Amino acid sequence: MAVAEQTVNEVGSAAPVRSEWRLAWLRLRRNRAAMAGLGVLAVISLAAVFADLLATESDRHFDILSQGLPPLSERLEPIDDWRPWAQRHVLGTDDIGRDVFTRIVRGARISLRIGFSAVSISLVVGSVLGLTAGYFARWPDMVISRILDVMLAFPGLLLAMTVVASIGPGLNNAMIALGVAGVPFYARVVRGTTLAARDLTYVRAARAVGMSDLRIMLRHILPNVVSPILIMATLGLGGAILAAAGLSFLGLGAESPSPEWGLEVAKNRHLLRSLWWITIFNGAAIAVTVLSINLLGDGLREALDPQASSWSH
Amino acid sequence: MTTSAHPPADAAPATGAAANANGAASNGALLDVRQLVKYFPVTRGAIIRRRVGWVRAVDDVSFSISAGETLGLVGESGCGKTTTGNAVMQLEPPTSGEVVFEGRNLLKLDPSERRKARRRMQMIFQDPYGSLNPRMSVGKIIEEPMYVHRLHASRKERRDRVRELLELVGLSPWHAARYPHEFSGGQRQRIAAARSLAVEPSFIVCDEPVSALDVSIQAQIINLLRGLQDRLGVAYLFIAHDLKVVRHISNRIAVMYLGKIVELAGSDGLYDRPLHPYTRALLSAVPVADPEIETRRKRIILPGDVPSPVNPPSACRFHPRCPWAQARCADEEPKLTAVDGGRQVACHFWREIEDSGGVPPVAPSEALRAG
Numbered sequence: 120m121a122v123a124e125q126t127v128n129e130v131g132s133a134a135p136v137r138s139e140w141r142l143a144w145l146r147l148r149r150n151r152a153a154m155a156g157l158g159v160l161a162v163i164s165l166a167a168v169f170a171d172l173l174a175t176e177s178d179r180h181f182d183i184l185s186q187g188l189p190p191l192s193e194r195l196e197p198i199d200d201w202r203p204w205a206q207r208h209v210l211g212t213d214d215i216g217r218d219v220f221t222r223i224v225r226g227a228r229i230s231l232r233i234g235f236s237a238v239s240i241s242l243v244v245g246s247v248l249g250l251t252a253g254y255f256a257r258w259p260d261m262v263i264s265r266i267l268d269v270m271l272a273f274p275g276l277l278l279a280m281t282v283v284a285s286i287g288p289g290l291n292n293a294m295i296a297l298g299v300a301g302v303p304f305y306a307r308v309v310r311g312t313t314l315a316a317r318d319l320t321y322v323r324a325a326r327a328v329g330m331s332d333l334r335i336m337l338r339h340i341l342p343n344v345v346s347p348i349l350i351m352a353t354l355g356l357g358g359a360i361l362a363a364a365g366l367s368f369l370g371l372g373a374e375s376p377s378p379e380w381g382l383e384v385a386k387n388r389h390l391l392r393s394l395w396w397i398t399i400f401n402g403a404a405i406a407v408t409v410l411s412i413n414l415l416g417d418g419l420r421e422a423l424d425p426q427a428s429s430w431s432h
Numbered sequence: 433m434t435t436s437a438h439p440p441a442d443a444a445p446a447t448g449a450a451a452n453a454n455g456a457a458s459n460g461a462l463l464d465v466r467q468l469v470k471y472f473p474v475t476r477g478a479i480i481r482r483r484v485g486w487v488r489a490v491d492d493v494s495f496s497i498s499a500g501e502t503l504g505l506v507g508e509s510g511c512g513k514t515t516t517g518n519a520v521m522q523l524e525p526p527t528s529g530e531v532v533f534e535g536r537n538l539l540k541l542d543p544s545e546r547r548k549a550r551r552r553m554q555m556i557f558q559d560p561y562g563s564l565n566p567r568m569s570v571g572k573i574i575e576e577p578m579y580v581h582r583l584h585a586s587r588k589e590r591r592d593r594v595r596e597l598l599e600l601v602g603l604s605p606w607h608a609a610r611y612p613h614e615f616s617g618g619q620r621q622r623i624a625a626a627r628s629l630a631v632e633p634s635f636i637v638c639d640e641p642v643s644a645l646d647v648s649i650q651a652q653i654i655n656l657l658r659g660l661q662d663r664l665g666v667a668y669l670f671i672a673h674d675l676k677v678v679r680h681i682s683n684r685i686a687v688m689y690l691g692k693i694v695e696l697a698g699s700d701g702l703y704d705r706p707l708h709p710y711t712r713a714l715l716s717a718v719p720v721a722d723p724e725i726e727t728r729r730k731r732i733i734l735p736g737d738v739p740s741p742v743n744p745p746s747a748c749r750f751h752p753r754c755p756w757a758q759a760r761c762a763d764e765e766p767k768l769t770a771v772d773g774g775r776q777v778a779c780h781f782w783r784e785i786e787d788s789g790g791v792p793p794v795a796p797s798e799a800l801r802a803g
Contacts, residue, residue, distance in 0.1 A: 330547075
């Protein structure tokens with residue numbers, strides 16, 4: 120009876136842990152690659168958040184005398200600092216004597232911010248469009264789907280470049296451009312899922328009860344969309360970071376003193392023979408971040424949608 | 433037996449009320465369906481859609497249901513019974529006709545008014561596995577309609593009501609914290625019943641509520657629905673294809689064939705003395721639980737399949753399969769007319785058929801060959 124009493128108190132308590140999500144988490148935990156990805160991503164995120172604590176100096180600080188020092192070289196002048204790694208240029212210095220480690224750590228902040236913002240823009244706008252098109256069908260669907268078709272006809276990066284070209288270069292504009300370029304993908308997935316969910320019996324039941332369209336969309340249809348969108352967003356995050364680096368590389372994203380990774384690769388690629396560490400470490404930062412996100416995304420897909428995954432452990 | 437447990441606080445214009453704003457006069461029935469028509473367009477072409485025809489799912493159906501009454505609606509798959517239910521519930525807007533519920537024509541209400549009217553009419557679906565949102569606890573599922581219609585002021589009142597409803601349908605209050613997947617089909621149908629009762633409806637459309645259940649569970653749910661009717665005075669439109677189930681719960685039964693009602697009668701009258709040839713054929717298909725009778729029993733076996741509702745037969749839609757069909761049946765459509773005992777039948781020759789003892793003149797296949 121004690122058990123019964125206890126459960127009564129839990130009646131409808133806000134969002135209890137759903138077995139569905141618990142199961143997904145258990146599946147994800149068994150996937151080593153995904154957990155490694157999650158771990159690396161966590162480290163990078165922490166580094167980005169605590170960049171000021173980790174980096175030894177300002178990313179603008181330069182010292183003409185210590186230019187072009189290879190990784191692990193000691194500082195020319197010892198500084199008074201509590202951090203053990205501060206006495207060395209762990210990843211070397213660049214051609215005007217800036218500490219590469221400092222700049223990479225600060226660059227993580229930029230890259231993650233750009234990735235999350237671009238994905239958020241795509242996700243929110245795409246979900247609203249997809250839900251509207253899928254739920255109301257008929258003419259809203261016609262209008263929205265045709266616009267999406269046109270957007271999909273352009274390669275993503277090209278579309279982003281067009282947007283940047285029209286609103287001007289810069290990090291924020293690149294972010295918006297990538298967000299816009301991603302909208303059709305999210306909108307299509309949400310629309311498809313909504314179309315399928317719209318005819319579920321419990322959605323019809325909700326209509327029979329007399330619920331408003333908005334409530335049906337948010338409470339009964341949107342939850343079906345969450346897992347495919349979560350997978351897409353995770354994989355899209357890596358893509359957005361990569362694309363942002365690409366835009367910066369092409370001179371359409373971050374601008375010069377910024378420690379953005381793609382920009383650093385572009386600026387220093389002519390020094391690849393002599394000061395290889397600048398390009399290599401920035402490039403590696405991009406690669407490791409994107410790889411870890413993709414591993415996590417693949418793992419999420421298998422965990423959330425076990426039937427769709429081609430092979431499972 | 434009207435509502436005692438159902439305080440019709442802001443109940444719509446009382447059932448007996450005279451004409452209202454919509455100009456729809458009420459004849460005392462709770463629900464009055466008049467000349468209901470639902471056609472679905474058949475289209476061809478991917479880019480430029482052309483309409484090439486109509487599926488005449490429901491074609492000129494009229495019936496009425498009084499408070500606290502059960503009208504059974506039977507017919508084989510694809511005859512339009514579910515579409516009729518959906519059209520009455522306004523889940524699929526009818527092509528034409530009137531659905532007058534509690535004195536108001538639902539087709540003429542604007543969407544927000546119609547949503548409010550939904551409070552008084554609810555639906556129980558065929559598939560108990562699909563009709564409950566798997567992501568919501570049972571308590572939430574039952575509470576949501578009350579919240580949507582602002583029925584109880586506080587959460588606590590709503591929660592109390594959820595417990596009350598769970599007990600009413602034979603579950604326990606602590607089931608509220610559970611999720612639908614933890615329940616069997618029969619239990620889920622009880623939950624669906626509790627959800628529909630949450631907003632104190634006067635009318636519930638039951639769309640094959642027991643077809644998806646084990647036979648052993650069917651009786652439980654039927655008895656539950658009957659019990660609820662006795663206590664709360666709700667009226668049912670009970671859609672089913674199982675004749676025995678329908679007989680058990682219905683006061684009156686309407687038999688549908690290819691989008692039309694062919695016979696409407698009190699349930700005992702219909703079973704003891706079917707008038708329409710299609711009803712006769714349907715009833716003759718019900719097996720009898722006595723092998724002696726079962727082996728000697730005459731069955732009327734209809735030739736062919738149900739014709740397509742896109743292109744239904746002329747005049748009487750049943751004539752190509754009817755053992756008693758005559759030339760007139762292909763030319764003149766029999767209207768659903770009142771015959772003795774308050775029943776209605778749509779057949780030119782029901783009296784002749786009854787006088788002949790209900791034995792088919794020749795096997796219809798032979799008749800076809802001869803013609």
